[in-house]
Amino acid sequence: MVNKEVIIEALSTVIDPDFKKDLVSLGMIKDVEVDKHRVSFTVELTTPACPLKEVIKADCLKTVQEKIGEGFDIDINMTSNVTSVVNETPLLPNIKNIIAIASGKGGVGKSTVTANLAVSLAKTGAKVGLIDADIFGPSMPTMFNCENEQPEVIQKNDKTMIVPIEQYGVKIISIGFLSPGDNAIVWRGPMAGSALKQFISDADWGELDYLLVDLPPGTSDIHLTLVQTVPVTGAVLVTTPQKVALADAVKGFQMFKQPQINVPVLGVIENMAYFTPEELPDNKYYIFGKDGAKHLAEDLETTLLGEIPLVQSIREAGDVGHPVALQEDTVLEKAFAETTKKMLAQLVKRNEDLPPTEIVRITTMSGCSTK
Numbered sequence: 001m002v003n004k005e006v007i008i009e010a011l012s013t014v015i016d017p018d019f020k021k022d023l024v025s026l027g028m029i030k031d032v033e034v035d036k037h038r039v040s041f042t043v044e045l046t047t048p049a050c051p052l053k054e055v056i057k058a059d060c061l062k063t064v065q066e067k068i069g070e071g072f073d074i075d076i077n078m079t080s081n082v083t084s085v086v087n088e089t090p091l092l093p094n095i096k097n098i099i100a101i102a103s104g105k106g107g108v109g110k111s112t113v114t115a116n117l118a119v120s121l122a123k124t125g126a127k128v129g130l131i132d133a134d135i136f137g138p139s140m141p142t143m144f145n146c147e148n149e150q151p152e153v154i155q156k157n158d159k160t161m162i163v164p165i166e167q168y169g170v171k172i173i174s175i176g177f178l179s180p181g182d183n184a185i186v187w188r189g190p191m192a193g194s195a196l197k198q199f200i201s202d203a204d205w206g207e208l209d210y211l212l213v214d215l216p217p218g219t220s221d222i223h224l225t226l227v228q229t230v231p232v233t234g235a236v237l238v239t240t241p242q243k244v245a246l247a248d249a250v251k252g253f254q255m256f257k258q259p260q261i262n263v264p265v266l267g268v269i270e271n272m273a274y275f276t277p278e279e280l281p282d283n284k285y286y287i288f289g290k291d292g293a294k295h296l297a298e299d300l301e302t303t304l305l306g307e308i309p310l311v312q313s314i315r316e317a318g319d320v321g322h323p324v325a326l327q328e329d330t331v332l333e334k335a336f337a338e339t340t341k342k343m344l345a346q347l348v349k350r351n352e353d354l355p356p357t358e359i360v361r362i363t364t365m366s367g368c369s370t371k
Contacts, residue, residue: 002034002039002068002072003034004032004033004034006034006067006068007032007034007039007041007064007067007068008024008029008032009067010063010064010066010067010068011023011024011029011041011060011063011064012024012025013063014056014059014060014063015059016028016052016056017052017055017056018052018345018348018349019352023043023056023060027044028043028044028045028046029041029042029043029044030042030043030044030079031077037071037072037073038072038073038074038075039064039068039072039073039074039075040074040075040076040077041060041075041076041077042076042077042078042079043056043057043060043076043077043078043079044079044080044081045078045079045080045081046080046081046082046083046348046351047080047082047083047124047126047344047345047347047348048080048082048124048125048126050080050341050344050345053078056078057076057078060076061074061076080125082096082097082126082209082210083096083347083348083351083352084096084097084233084351091200091201091229091230092200092205092211092230094205094206094207094208095129095205095207095208095211096208096209096210097209097210097211097233097234097347097351098211098213098230098231098232098233099210099211099212099213099232099233099234099235099236099266099343099347100213100215100223100226100232100234100235100236100256100263101113101114101117101212101213101214101215101235101236101238102215102223102235102236102237102238102252102256103215103217103237103238103239103245103248103249103252104217104218104219104237104239104245104247104248104249104250104251104252105217105218105239105240105244105245105248105249106217106218107217108217108238108239108240108245108271108272109238109240109271109272109308110214110215110217110238110271111132111134111139111140111143111214112143112271112314112318113238113269113271113308114130114212114214114238115130115140115143115144115214115318115323115325116323116324116325116332116336117212117236117325117336117339117340117343118130118170118212119168119169119170119323119325119326119336120325120336120337120339120340121209121210121212121340121344122168122169122170123169123325123326123337124340126209126210127206127207127208127209127210128169128170128171128208128209128210128211128212129164129170129171129172129173129205129208129210129211129212130170130171130172130173130211130212130213130214131173131174131196131199131200131211131212131213131214132172132173132174132175132176132214133196133199133213133214133215133216133222133226134214134215134216134222135175135195135196135216135222136216137216138174138175138176139176140172140174140176140214141172141174141176141177142176142318142319142321143318143321143323144165144167144168144170144172144321144323145167145320145321145322146165146167146172146177146321147176147321149165149177150177150178151163151164151165151173151177151178154204156204159202160202161202161203161204162198162199162202162203162204163203163204164203164204164205165177168323168326171205171206171208173199173203175195196222196225196226196229197225197229200229200230201229213226213232217248218248218251218252219251219252219255223255224360227261227263227359227360228359228360229359230359231356231357231358231359232263232357233264233347233350233351233357234263234264234265234266234346234347234350234357235252235256235263235264235265235266236265236266236267236268236269236305236343237249237252237253237265237267237268237269238268238269238271239268239269239270239271239292239293239296240270240271240272240273240288240292241270241272241273241286241288241289241290241291241292241293242288242289242292243289243292245292246292246293246296249268249293249296250296250300253265253300253302260360261360262357262358263357264350264354264357265300265302266302266303266305266343266346266347266350267297267302267303267304267305267342267343267346268293268296268297268300268302268303268304268305269293269305269306269307269308269339270292270293270294270304270306270307270308271308271310272288272308272309272310273286273288273293273307273308273309273310274286274287274290274307274309274310275287275309275310275311276309276310276311276331277311278311278312278313281331284309287310293307303342303346305339305342305343305346306335306336306338306339306342306343307335308332308335308336308339309331309332309335311324311331311332313330313332314332324336325337
């Protein structure tokens with residue numbers, strides 16, 4: 001007799017390739033129903049961009065068919081519920097994951113990578129926000145073609161709130177929306193830190209699966225302000241293959257791994273990994289060196305999340321405010337989609353294996369921080 005218990009028993013033998021545990025014990029099987037000639041159930045993935053979605057679905061179908069035999073229609077509904085660790089901060093209770101995007105060195109294309117990661121995440125159906133924390137050199141208004149936009153200000157629960165600008169499915173806050181583009185922002189560190197805090201505490205973000213924070217290059221007051229204000233789920237480092245960029249990336253890694261900060265590093269993205277002419281998409285020219293980030297990730301015992309090629313269209317797309325990740329079936333769109341999937345896979349593992357990140361707290365007047 002085919003009933004709900006039989007289906008659950010069969011699915012308890014299907015192993016998630018990432019977690020090495022069965023789908024039933026992981027709580028991924030929902031809404032099992034058995035009718036006369038129909039079996040239906042839902043597989044709830046940990047991210048909408050799960051790279052193994054079709055593999056898991058095929059394994060479920062094969063296992064259930066073998067268990068119940070022919071004569072049944074099998075309907076598998078693949079959904080997702082983004083995993084998170086407990087966010088105890090009162091500032092952002094409805095944001096599941098906060099991801100810092102950093103680079104040790106300027107000029108490596110960190111903001112371009114961040115913008116395209118945000119778009120790639122939004123294309124999966126996730127709810128995505130983006131803070132342009134590069135206060136002195138904001139670039140997101142240009143990259144998202146909303147330079148002339150100004151955020152709405154509303155009253156919510158007796159508090160004045162900024163409504164992020166939404167473009168391409170991404171909610172964005174940037175100092176570039178509040179200051180004319182031709183004006184230089186000349187602020188001391190504490191002023192820049194206050195601006196970032198306002199973007200976090202005074203913005204009406206709503207519910208988000210992922211909030212990306214595009215940090216300025218190096219290790220500065222802005223980085224400390226972020227980890228002192230909210231619990232950062234994980235960090236991603238962006239570098240190029242050159243030795244000088246890799247050396248600075250190591251400093252960024254070491255900053256996040258300091259015991260008093262202790263933000264898990266999800267991995268490294270190598271931008272401008274190789275040059276590919278538009279007319280010769282299969283050709284790769286390693287003009288800045290080869291495998292630099294790969295060796296760096298191995299040395300730091302972290303993950304190489306992706307290699308983004310240098311293609312002319314990535315610059316052109318950024319200049320006109322239309323990120324290349326919006327395109328379909330191009331070399332760059334595929335590169336960012338694959339990188340996004342790998343980043344989310346590492347984020348899921350981080351949330352399963354590690355406790356929540358704690359906010360760094362100042363305990364001495366000298367500025368040293370402890371947890």
